[in-house]
Amino acid sequence: MGGFQTIFYISILFFIVMLVLKMAKIARMPLHLRWDLYPIPHEKGKGEYGGSYFEDADWWTKPANSSMFSELKEMAKEIIFIQSLFNNNRFLWIFSFPFHFGMYCLIGFIFLLVFGAILAAAGIGISGASTSGLAVVVYHLTVIIGTIGWILAIVGALGLLICRLFWGEIHKSTVRSDYSNLLFLLAVFVAGFVSWLTVDPGYSILRGFVRNLITFKAIGTLPTAVTVQLWVTAALLFYYPFTHMTHLFGKYFTYHWIRWEDSPNVRGGKIEKAVSSSLGFRQNWSAPHIKTGGTWAEAATDEENNNG
Amino acid sequence: MRKTTMADSKINLKQFANAPGQLVRLDQSQFLPLPPPYDKLDLEPKLKPLSEEAREKYESDLDGVVTIKYPRPETEEEKQKLVEQFLAGLKKLFEKENNWTFLQPLFLTMEYCAKCQTCSKACPIYNESGRLDIYRPTYRADILRRLYKKYVKNGGKFFAKISGNDIDVTWRMIARLMELSYRCTICRRCAQTCPIGADNGLVTRELRKIFSQEMGINIDPLHKKGSVLQLKVGSSTGMAPEPFLDNIEFLEEEVEDRTGMKFKWPMDKAGADILLIHNAGEFLAWPENPEAFAIILEAAGINYTLSSDLVGYDSVNYGVWYDDVQFAKVAVKHAEVAKKLGVKKIVLGECGHAHKALTVIADRVFTGEFNIPRESSLTLINEIIKEGRLKLDPSRNDDITVTLHDPCNVVRLMGIVKPQREIIRAVCNHFREMTPHGVRNYCCGGGSGFAITQDLNFPEWREILSGRAKLRQILNVFQDIIGPEHKKYVCAPCSNCKGAMRDMFAAYGLFEKCNILYGGLVELVVNAMTDFDKPYIEWEWH
Numbered sequence: 008m009g010g011f012q013t014i015f016y017i018s019i020l021f022f023i024v025m026l027v028l029k030m031a032k033i034a035r036m037p038l039h040l041r042w043d044l045y046p047i048p049h050e051k052g053k054g055e056y057g058g059s060y061f062e063d064a065d066w067w068t069k070p071a072n073s074s075m076f077s078e079l080k081e082m083a084k085e086i087i088f089i090q091s092l093f094n095n096n097r098f099l100w101i102f103s104f105p106f107h108f109g110m111y112c113l114i115g116f117i118f119l120l121v122f123g124a125i126l127a128a129a130g131i132g133i134s135g136a137s138t139s140g141l142a143v144v145v146y147h148l149t150v151i152i153g154t155i156g157w158i159l160a161i162v163g164a165l166g167l168l169i170c171r172l173f174w175g176e177i178h179k180s181t182v183r184s185d186y187s188n189l190l191f192l193l194a195v196f197v198a199g200f201v202s203w204l205t206v207d208p209g210y211s212i213l214r215g216f217v218r219n220l221i222t223f224k225a226i227g228t229l230p231t232a233v234t235v236q237l238w239v240t241a242a243l244l245f246y247y248p249f250t251h252m253t254h255l256f257g258k259y260f261t262y263h264w265i266r267w268e269d270s271p272n273v274r275g276g277k278i279e280k281a282v283s284s285s286l287g288f289r290q291n292w293s294a295p296h297i298k299t300g301g302t303w304a305e306a307a308t309d310e311e312n313n314n315g
Numbered sequence: 316m317r318k319t320t321m322a323d324s325k326i327n328l329k330q331f332a333n334a335p336g337q338l339v340r341l342d343q344s345q346f347l348p349l350p351p352p353y354d355k356l357d358l359e360p361k362l363k364p365l366s367e368e369a370r371e372k373y374e375s376d377l378d379g380v381v382t383i384k385y386p387r388p389e390t391e392e393e394k395q396k397l398v399e400q401f402l403a404g405l406k407k408l409f410e411k412e413n414n415w416t417f418l419q420p421l422f423l424t425m426e427y428c429a430k431c432q433t434c435s436k437a438c439p440i441y442n443e444s445g446r447l448d449i450y451r452p453t454y455r456a457d458i459l460r461r462l463y464k465k466y467v468k469n470g471g472k473f474f475a476k477i478s479g480n481d482i483d484v485t486w487r488m489i490a491r492l493m494e495l496s497y498r499c500t501i502c503r504r505c506a507q508t509c510p511i512g513a514d515n516g517l518v519t520r521e522l523r524k525i526f527s528q529e530m531g532i533n534i535d536p537l538h539k540k541g542s543v544l545q546l547k548v549g550s551s552t553g554m555a556p557e558p559f560l561d562n563i564e565f566l567e568e569e570v571e572d573r574t575g576m577k578f579k580w581p582m583d584k585a586g587a588d589i590l591l592i593h594n595a596g597e598f599l600a601w602p603e604n605p606e607a608f609a610i611i612l613e614a615a616g617i618n619y620t621l622s623s624d625l626v627g628y629d630s631v632n633y634g635v636w637y638d639d640v641q642f643a644k645v646a647v648k649h650a651e652v653a654k655k656l657g658v659k660k661i662v663l664g665e666c667g668h669a670h671k672a673l674t675v676i677a678d679r680v681f682t683g684e685f686n687i688p689r690e691s692s693l694t695l696i697n698e699i700i701k702e703g704r705l706k707l708d709p710s711r712n713d714d715i716t717v718t719l720h721d722p723c724n725v726v727r728l729m730g731i732v733k734p735q736r737e738i739i740r741a742v743c744n745h746f747r748e749m750t751p752h753g754v755r756n757y758c759c760g761g762g763s764g765f766a767i768t769q770d771l772n773f774p775e776w777r778e779i780l781s782g783r784a785k786l787r788q789i790l791n792v793f794q795d796i797i798g799p800e801h802k803k804y805v806c807a808p809c810s811n812c813k814g815a816m817r818d819m820f821a822a823y824g825l826f827e828k829c830n831i832l833y834g835g836l837v838e839l840v841v842n843a844m845t846d847f848d849k850p851y852i853e854w855e856w857h
Binding site for chain 2: 033036037038039040041042043044045046047050053056057058059060061062063064065066067085089091092094095096099103176177179180181182183184185187251253254257258260261262264265266269271272274278279282283285286288289290291292293294295296297303306307308309313
């Protein structure tokens with residue numbers, strides 16, 4: 008097994024471990040105070056106009072009336088079409104949508120490559136002329152989704168790069184790492200596109216590479232274009248967990264744990280337990296109106312430091 | 316749209332941190348124009364420059380406006396101390412023991428903002444100013460983010476350099492940031508539009524927390540004359556329990572004079588179903604509002620009580636805007652009063668931030684028997700009307716055209732949208748909505764403590780800028796009947812919103828020029844009650 012193959016394994020492992028650690032860090036943070044923001048789509052019959060259960064008299068005596076379907080519908084619109092950008096920042100959406108949709112295609116492309124590689128390892132050759140109907144479908148889907156993905160992502164990334172470079176408000180707050188994130192992604196997309204265009208139109212070389220990876224077989228010599236593509240991809244896997252691009256995963260928390268999190272605190276329930284635990288944290292804020300060093304419960308009931 | 320001026324293009328973060336003197340000079344001619352009859356700049360009130368004395372005394376190097384009244388640091392030691400204290404507070408903001416309350420949402424905002432500026436398009440202050448860069452929601456967030464990345468994260472100093480996030484913390488930066496944290500109403504319109512879910516309104520609040528909780532720096536109306544006074548005396552108005560009871564007696568007499576109804580307001584009644592808590596400012600500034608509540612609840616036969624206990628008669632909780640500890644102290648007091656009275660639920664009068672504070676945010680402060688159900692008065696009044704407990708005739712409001720202002724805290728931040736509309740439709744025939752409304756509304760301009768901040772030249776800044784989007788909405792909704800021959804009413808079911816409107820209407824002469832009055836919701840309800848001969852709403856400026 009060559010050095011590059013080892014590095015690629017490490018990059019995948021690193022990517023997964025770092026991402027899991029980052030998400031776990033967020034998930035393990037203490038339950039925050041309620042900070043919901045309306046509209047909340049799962050409010051059944053109310054979500055569309057921004058209403059909540061607080062509109063109902065004695066709401067705590069009534070069963071929760073929540074609609075998972077409405078929430079999933081809203082999530083789909085937000086994840087797939089980036090609805091909030093479409094509604095509130097249409098010009099940027101023109102580039103952001105193909106950029107993100109292209110990447111979703113590429114994520115699908117990776118799954119198709121892996122699936123194709125598993126089939127190939129099981130002896131089912133993946134090609135347009137295969138006798139297996141499944142293999143033909145996988146082959147064509149991989150080519151179509153992968154190629155659309157590269158093109159959309161390149162167009163989107165270039166558009167976003169131009170916005171960052173020339174659009175006043177965005178340009179003002181853009182820092183070096185914002186450019187490097189986009190350039191890094193653009194390099195991966197362009198490398199993938201060039202590989203497809205020059206040496207790997209059916210993605211058979213890439214599929215072969217994935218097959219060798221998952222079966223732990225040594226990788227032979229690859230065309231230069233594919234080698235470049237894989238090196239850039241490995242580098243991105245090392246880089247990605249440190250960037251704000253992990254918002255692909257972080258967005259789950261901002262929406263589901265904060266913005267749409269409207270679970271009431273019920274006596275004896277999980278929330279009450281978490282709150283009780285946090286009230287026991289010792290804080291050391293230094294302002295004169297705070298009992299420094301005491302627990303939050305003590306600070307909240309402190310009568311001595313009420314003089315400001 | 317505002318043209319970018321030389322002065323503007325120079326406002327980079329290095330200058331924010333280092334440039335001496337006032338960073339920005341506000342130019343009203345660059346603000347978005349208003350509709351008639353205020354479509355000429357000379358018809359608008361003007362921002363007064365600070366006096367030389369105030370300028371010398373207080374830090375005003377952001378935009379020449381002062382809220383905090385922070386004395387300019389004189390010595391190098393004072394400047395150094397300011398920096399050290401700020402950095403200590405910054406670190407605490409990202410520690411779970413010190414900031415479990417908002418660590419997760421803050422961390423996510425710091426990590427994931429893509430700087431797409433979608434939030435900028437939603438911010439009324441930024442847009443109304445003609446897009447003055449320092450008011451951009453991401454401007455202050457970018458500063459905090461860079462400071463966080465450099466001074467809080469592991470290896471921050473190294474990574475900040477290579478990522479381009481480098482920033483040097485200076486006393487000037489902190490002094491400006493202090494003021495800048497009071498140029499946002501925390502209406503959270505920006506957060507509502509963020510595709511990622513980042514929250515620049517929260518950034519404002521967390522910045523205020525560093526100053527308040529670590530450095531003891533805050534604005535007097537919120538702290539010294541706000542939550543501190545409330546905890547000490549009983550109310551942020553300075554009204555102690557005894558004068559409060561005297562006041563109630565006076566209001567009982569006033570109700571009798573106005574309506575002929577003679578009844579005692581229930582006070583400290585143990586075992587009542589409901590503890591009703593008003594913003595105590597209502598008793599002094601708009602007594603017709605708690606009086607209308609008393610009339611409705613009496614007429615409907617509701618078993619409720621008021622409290623004369625310390626803090627129990629004032630629903631305000633200014634901590635919600637600047638300080639978690641003060642917030643928790645006041646919330647606990649409210650719960651203690653309700654527990655002592657043994658009520659089934661707490662109902663909040665027409666005060667937006669009190670709704671949000673006690674019903675929503677404090678939901679994760681209360682445990683056990685302190686967790687007493689809390690509800691909006693809008694819901695209660697709506698139920699009373701729907702159950703037919705009041706004799707109403709909406710034609711009694713026919714001489715008034717009504718529009719509804721949505722308080723951010725009740726609507727966008729709590730999801731109470733329909734009850735107030737159902738109430739208005741039940742008592743008024745001439746109702747029209749502003750654009751946008753409901754959860755997409757614009758702040759009155761008085762949010763986050765601005766309505767009660769009356770020092771130096773800040774009130775003028777609020778009147779001409781932070782309330783400008785709301786003023787535009789009001790003028791637009793009544794544009795076809797803008798003349799003084801038509802009576803127009805802006806229904807604002809929130810004490811702070813009313814406070815902001817009172818000052819803004821007065822500054823622009825809105826009542827005299829356009830015959831537009833503002834007021835609460837329950838006043839319209841009582842005005843529609845058939846029990847009385849005279850109209851309840853007195854159509855005069857007060």
